[in-house]
Amino acid sequence: MKTKYIDLIEQTYDFPQEEFQLQDNKLQFHGVDLYELVQRYGAPLKFTYLPKISDNIQRAKGWFASAIKKHNYAGKYHYCYCTKSSHFEHVLNEALKNDIHIETSSAFDIDIVQHLKRNGKITDKTFVICNGFKRDQYIQNIAGLINGGHKNCIPIIDNYEEINLLGQSIEGKFKIGIRIASEEEPKFEFYTSRLGIGYKNIVPFYNQSIKTNPQVELKMLHFFINTGIRDTAYYWNELIKCLRVYINLKKVCPTLDSLNIGGGFPIKNSLAFEYDYAYMIDEIINQIGQACEEAGVDVPNIFTEFGSFTVGESGGTIYEILYQKQQNDREKWNMINSSFITTMPDSWAISKRFIMLPINRWNEEYERVLLGGLTCDSDDYYNSEQHMNAIYLPKYKKDKTLYIGFFNTGAYQETIGGFGGLQHCLIPHPKHILINRDEEGNIVTSVFANQQTAGEFMSILGYGTEKDPGTILKSNELPAHSKN
Structure with missing residues (x-):
């Protein structure tokens, strides 16, 4: 037995x-x-x-390269790491060995970017995609990065006021993206994401606030699904809706050339875990290519933002x-x-x-x-x-x-x-x-x-540091390490 x-x-x-x-x-x-x-x-x-960090980055790059070659896709692929998943220097140092780009979500992220630049870990050619709700310090830090010559810093517009706030602080022209406020899964307590701008409002927003603004160049449409990239009817339906917005926007905005399919890959959570990463990437590239070809517009460069997939399994x-x-x-x-x-x-x-x-x-x-x-x-x-x-x-x-x-x-x-x-x-x-x-x-x-x-x-806690009495856990709570 x-x-x-x-x-x-x-x-x-x-x-x-x-x-x-x-x-x-x-x-x-x-x-x-x-x-x-x-x-x-x-x-x-x-x-x-x-080493697992580099391994996963290279796996994803390989899957995208294979899909792009298979479908004769004309756009380029850019891998971005979401710093919010783990801000530690050892994580960034390992990830940046693999010619990747960075996605940020708050003001202090930009301080990390500036540190990486000073130490030669990234250059002005590195894309810095700035997500999140932007006010005050975040706006100033983004402006400081762009004013310092980092033209590949692309703030993603989350609400209507951010363009004006950025324009007041940035000297000269700058690039932006727009985030789509995707519809959440039916099980969510709310219908539409609080982040971004609604599907129907993006083209009118471009025509009213961006098209005639000589300071702003729209380069990217940002599509994010909270539940990640999964082979579900919900995900494919949202992707198709996103592609319709991209196509309609591309027809009136010739500078638009990139699609950010934010939303991460799942990572292994049991010994029985199964997920066909290569198939999902192949089908995403195929869907984007077909939609653009049928509409007669150029395919976009593809950006992904992988956080948990990059560092989780390490x-x-x-x-x-x-x-x-x-x-x-x-x-x-x-x-x-x-x-x-x-x-x-x-x-x-x-x-x-x-x-x-x-x-x-x-x-x-x-x-x-x-x-x-x-x-x-x-x-x-x-x-x-x-x-x-x-x-x-x-x-x-x-x-x-x-x-x-x-x-x-x-x-x-x-x-x-x-x-x-x-x-x-x-x-x-x-x-x-x-x-x-x-x-x-x-x-x-x-x-x-x-x-x-x-x-x-x-x-x-404010009790001072005159004497360090040692670890909180006592010896009876932390037994000596056994050799059994």
Whole structure:
């Protein structure tokens, strides 16, 4: 009878997979020995495997190149990274190795762009697509970038007033895009996105406010679907509506030459994940090409804005199971040595699913469990609502330490969780490790940030920094790392 955890995984999923393998009954992630990593750095632990960022960018570029060649598409393709997914310098440095462009969403994003320019990471040829509702500081920062010679900075107009606000601060001509206010999926609480300008209003808006404005050159139509690029009737219907707007606008605006199909690709959230990226890209290029050919207009250059797809699959979080609580006849709670609310806020806030696997003890019997965090909040848990199904792990044994990993957590979790700031119940942010490979392919690790201390929390809270009493978690909450 097959009762071991490895048996459960092998009979449920196609395993091993490209990024997940076993060696000596311990999990490896892209060839990184996670058990060795946690023995070296401890748990809880966050890590970023930087090569995966470049890998995903190159995959997307390859898919678009193939589709463009297949359909003899005359436009160019530009890959943009959404900085809001992860603003960290190590992420931008890795992404920018791949000849990409940047999408911003707020004023301080432009400060990052200026820093990257000063350090030679980007040039004036790099497209900077500025989304979001723009007021005051954001307007001034965009103007400073354009006035400084960055003519490929394209603010995307979100409301009718932004052209005048930008024009008052920018010297000379500048390029703009217009964002379409797409209709949301039927399950949404509202009908139309709060962002952008309605389908029917875009051509009249161009004729009234842009066509006769000698300072402004309309270059881009921005189409964003909140649920991302998915093979659904809803997505294809919205794309066709967007193409009608592009064609009608192109006929009266010869400078329009780009279509931004914002809205990201999904990332892997279980071992059973399936998504045909190549097919979706091929069909998007085909649909755009056919629509433009039938209308007799030139096809646009294509821009995409991939955030989670760029960085999400590079991240992971490792916890130690501290204790098991038997709360009734059926519910066993495995308590982790951190908090889901603070370290993986999307799992708590929107029941986002992540891949969860044990790091060690794969060759032992398994049991069904629930996972609980350290905070005194009843919502600090991870169960089948967030997971693909019921959670099974190797049986808890007090004398055999069990580590578990959550994977593809690299997008949004640090910024939403408030990296470096206050955390719920003052549970500290874990140590964060960067994993890279040298020119020979050897794994290189470094500490990006240590676990927060009580002194750091005290300083934020206004109690001063005269003495750092150490980490918030006491020794009985963070057991010594076992070699089991």
